[in-house]
Amino acid sequence: MLRSMYAGISGMKGFQTKLDVIGNNIANVNTAGFKKGRVTFQDLLSQTTTGASGPTDDRGGVNPSQVGLGSQLGSIDDIHTQGFSQTTSNPLDLQLEGDGMFVLETPNGQAYTRSGNFYLDTDGSIVNSDGYYLVGSDGNSPLTIPDDATSINIQKDGTVSYVDGQNNVVNDQQIGVAVFSNPAGLQKDGGNTYLETDNSGEANIAAPEANGAATIVSGALEMSNVDLAEEFTEMITAQRGFQANTRIITTSDEILQELVNLKR
Template sequence: MLRSMYAGISGMKNSQTKLDVIGNNIANVNTSGFKKGRVTFQDMMSQTTSGAQGPTDARGGVNAAQVGLGSQLGTIDNIHTQGFRQVSNNPLDLALEGDGMFVLQDENDATFYTRAGNFYLDDSGDIVNPDGYYLMGMNEARINLPETAQSFSIQTDGTVNYIDGAGVTVVAGQIALASFSNPAGLQKAGSNLFLDSPNAGLADAWVTPETQGSASIISGSLEMSNVDLSEEFTEMITAQRSFQANTRIITTSDEILQELVNLKR
């Protein structure tokens, strides 16, 4: 069979993977804290028909002759650029301006990380995310606002203050951030959550905001998705044309095979 046919198949499969990633990006264009994906490709091994030869006294050098066998998936990257900020005026909507991620823990003390800052108060006064995971403060402490709290505020350095029944300002805790040298190495766990991985480079899971190059916390705002629709639609067009071109390679190869079959007639 013709090598071009198998090369075309590999190109079609890769174009489909790229369209899958683009579709996921567009589906999450309004998801708080979402980080877009990107696909890169690599060429597959090439078949060498003749090797390279160095120059001699009698003649010059000869380059290798190689035929490529198609393309393969290189990487599917998570792009952790800053998303735009949407003002909500809800004091429990928190946006990160800079590097870092919120630290969450579930009832089993499993740790998750997120950039989605839409938090709520549960019945006990703990600050939680939509799945009920606790927003963690410094010293691995939960942040709790008692029933006697008249009002509260969250500062840019993560300090949570509230006014008690006597009108005294009390510090409820300080929100902690996690610092990663390679946030693209985090694994997506769904529900706007990320998990640590051996390649994420967790530098410190309990960083004070606005220190060590970590982000500031903006209360009353949400960081939205970093998906750019114009970029995604452009990439969708290129992926579609790539798919069509690879199908044309397959149909052309099929026509050549048909001509070979018809030689016997």
């Protein structure tokens, strides 16, 4: 009798985690470069009441009899599909079309992001909203634009061009894009950034359009890939699953109460 109660508890815990992930997805529906999460479940070990047996000369085979003990969290995956595009006409707003991430130089080392809202600081360096430097295709050098530069333009291959104070066109810098063999293995670090892990593979930093890397669209941002209609559907499913598991516990408790009352 108690097995059903523990199975219900495990189901409630799992659906609570699913609701947590759904809530985070919905909260970041307008976050540039955000990648939605997905929860998967696995069944727990089953208790075997009778084992399986093969056929004999005078008797056929018998299947095993097992009682499941509930469910457990299988994984929480990041879905790295292309997000929705939003046109801004700001030349320093950059969207990646395809695989890869922008490379940022932080005080703790390199980080990676799909959020392309960049700015110029007082030194002319291209930085994100947290002041992290955007790194070039060599994987090390931050990108800078002089104070007197005009007609800033960023091409599809990441080349940064501008007109300097002597009316010369300068295009000697190129934005770097990091490609990973398993982007789902990256670790979220907050602030729209990801960190490399043992399972993501090493970052292969190259110019856009090289080695399968994404192309860059200037004047646009990649928004979140969260679909609200899908999230609301998943939320209803998770809510009903949670309610059903609470009903299992309630029903099991009522049956236990009946057993206690048999003594009276």
